[in-house]
Amino acid sequence: MDDGFLGELRDTVQGQRDQAVQFLCDLVRQGSLLGQEQGAQDIMAERFSGMGLEVERFDINLDDIKDLPGFSPPVIDNYAGRENIVGIHHPSGQAGDGQAAGKSLILNGHIDVVPTGDVSLWTSHPFDPVVRDGRVYGRGSADMKAGVVAYCMAFEALRTMGLQPASRVIMQSVVEEECTGNGALACLARGYSADAAVIPEPFHQQLMTAQLGVMWLTVHLTGKPAHVLDTSAGINAIEAAYAVFENLREIEDEWNLPENRHPQYCDHSHPVNFNLGKISGGDWASTVPCSSVVDVRVGFYPGMSLPSVRRRLEDKVADAVKTDPRLNGANARIEYRGFQAEGCVMDEGGDLMTSLADAHRRITNAPIEMMASTATTDCRFFELYGNTPATCYGPQGSDYHGIDEWVSIDSMMEVVQVLAVFMAAWCGVEKR
Ligand SMILES: [Zn+2]
Known part of the structure; x- marks a missing residue:
């Protein structure tokens, strides 16, 4: 040429x-x-x-x-x-x-x-x-x-x-x-x-x-409805959504630690990003919402398999429902729609x-x-x-x-x- x-x-x-x-x-x-x-x-x-x-x-x-x-x-x-x-x-x-x-x-x-x-x-x-x-x-x-x-x-x-x-x-x-x-x-x-x-x-x-790999997951949360006279009698499913995401973010922090990185991402400031992208729920300002639906995007490294990533996310959510007081009695079901990308x-x-x-x-x-x-x-x-x-x-x-x-x-x-x-x-x- x-x-x-x-x-x-x-x-x-x-x-x-x-x-x-x-x-x-x-x-x-x-x-x-x-x-x-x-x-x-x-x-x-x-x-x-x-x-x-x-x-x-x-x-x-x-x-x-x-x-x-x-x-x-x-x-x-x-x-x-x-x-x-x-x-x-x-x-x-x-x-x-x-x-x-x-x-x-x-x-x-x-x-x-x-x-x-x-x-x-x-x-x-x-x-x-x-x-x-x-x-x-x-x-x-x-x-x-x-x-x-x-x-x-x-x-x-x-x-x-x-x-x-x-x-x-x-x-x-x-x-x-x-x-x-x-x-x-x-x-x-x-x-x-x-x-x-x-x-x-x-x-x-x-x-x-x-x-990176990218996975979308939808978390369906069920709380407990109650009159706002005593909100503590219920479990607010929208607040529960934040609690679930905060728990998931512990995985994001872990995967961003220098010792856990894929070599291609050593020098990056923050390669793995979890995003709480969408949330819907509730039906009345004076009622503790009993359900919410949360869409989350997670990133993960090349070489991590889809089943291993799913298991990690599911274990974390199950554990959070058991141990996080904000989720005490809530129910969380995970569904996978959208990206399941290695x-x-x-x-x-x-x-x-x-x-x-x-x-x-x-x-x-x-x-x-x-x-x-x-x-x-x-x-x-x-x-x-x-x-x-x-x-x-x-x-x-x-x-x-x-x-x-x-x-x-x-x-x-x-x-x-x-x-x-x-x-x-x-x-x-x-x-x-
Ligand atoms: Zn593009």
């Missing part, structure tokens, strides 16, 4: 900037919350088609995936009309200059976004994208619609230069990454495979070397990582930084169940899952260039 190629690529991508921002804004405008992904997926299907890809769209069939490793019980049961969109590039098989065609590649991104939180806290409406100060603001702009835009634009850049990947490239726009990963699992079950997978999650152009570690010295690092250095003139993620990503399906090396490399952004989420346009366009260089090196190129 000579300087002429890099210079031409730089100019080409520079010329794509407005189009990329427009594409991103179009996607953000489709508020693709859980269960409402179709509008954005229609845009993706049209885009893939316009890129000359063979387009496949399909609903997730629970029967196809529910017994597979990596499956997570869905949060909403209905998968009808919530399609995954896949675009497949078939090379012509005529790599230029007598070169052999290279390796195949999956580019994956999720189209779903997390809830906006209180809309009144946003500077502008989360689904009304705003371009300001070199950033695109809006829910999903960073996480991860800019990444989806970036891999499309990288492919388009090569095409504009009269080239295309010389091996198969599969682009996946999947649903439900933010609560189960069942969209990516359904793609795996359908048989898409390649020599590597890249997911441009908004990780500040760092290369992901590991990701952690994983990437092969830092493998071809995928070294090739991406090289592409990053060529474009930015700086060595790439490595990062171990304290969240989960769909990489786990490729790594753990698909026998496919995978990692994340995507643009800089902020406040995903928060208020006024934004992504840097400069960074997004730099990722376009890096992905184009990587794709050309990994897949080889041929004339269109």
Whole structure:
């Protein structure tokens, strides 16, 4: 890959900037919350088609995936009309200059976004994208619609230069990454495979070397109703919810102790995070509430099995009900819905990582930084169940899952260039 190629690529991508921002804004405008992904997926299907890809769209069939490793019980049961969109590039098989065609590649991104939180806290409406100060603001702009835009634009850049990947490239726009990963699992079950997978999650152009496991659990608490004349006669199920979470947090503290850490997370300030994410309960201000439902997210290290994590959580809750006076007489039942996601570690010295690092250095003139993620990503399906090396490399952004989420346009366009260089090196190129 000579300087002429890099210079031409730089100019080409520079010329794509407005189009990329427009594409991103179009996607953000489709508020693709859980269960409402179709509008954005229609845009993706049209885009893939316009890129000359063979387009496949399909609903997730629970029967196809529910017994597979990596499956997570869905949060909403209905998968009808919530399609995954896949675009497949078939090379012509005529790599230029007598070169052999290279390796195949999956580019994956999720189209779903997390809830906006209180809309009144946003500077502008989360689904009304705003371009300001070199950033695109809006829910999903960073996480991860800019990444989806970036891999499309990288492919388009090569095409504009009269080239295309010389091996198969599969682009996946999947649903439900933010609560189960069942969209990516359904793609795996359908048989898409390649020599590597890249997911441009908004990780500040760092290369992901590991990701934590994530588990969601729902605790159903039953207290004892009573008149507020004497609240001590009852057990307040909402107060009990806090007590249960405080007990669970002892596990979080324990797993964050230096001696209990996975080596990938030695230098992190606080890798394992437990979150009391949602609580509902009670029915009357003058009645001690008798029931509550609590949704908790826990993080755990690669190598810890799902059953061992569950046993640890269940033992802790059972013990708390017996010994914590605030829970005396309460009943707690645990249910698992949403993420049941194992952690994983990437092969830092493998071809995928070294090739991406090289592409990053060529474009930015700086060595790439490595990062171990304290969240989960769909990489786990490729790594753990698909026998496919995978990692994340995507643009800089902020406040995903928060208020006024934004992504840097400069960074997004730099990722376009890096992905184009990587794709050309990994897949080889041929004339269109
Ligand atoms: Zn994401």
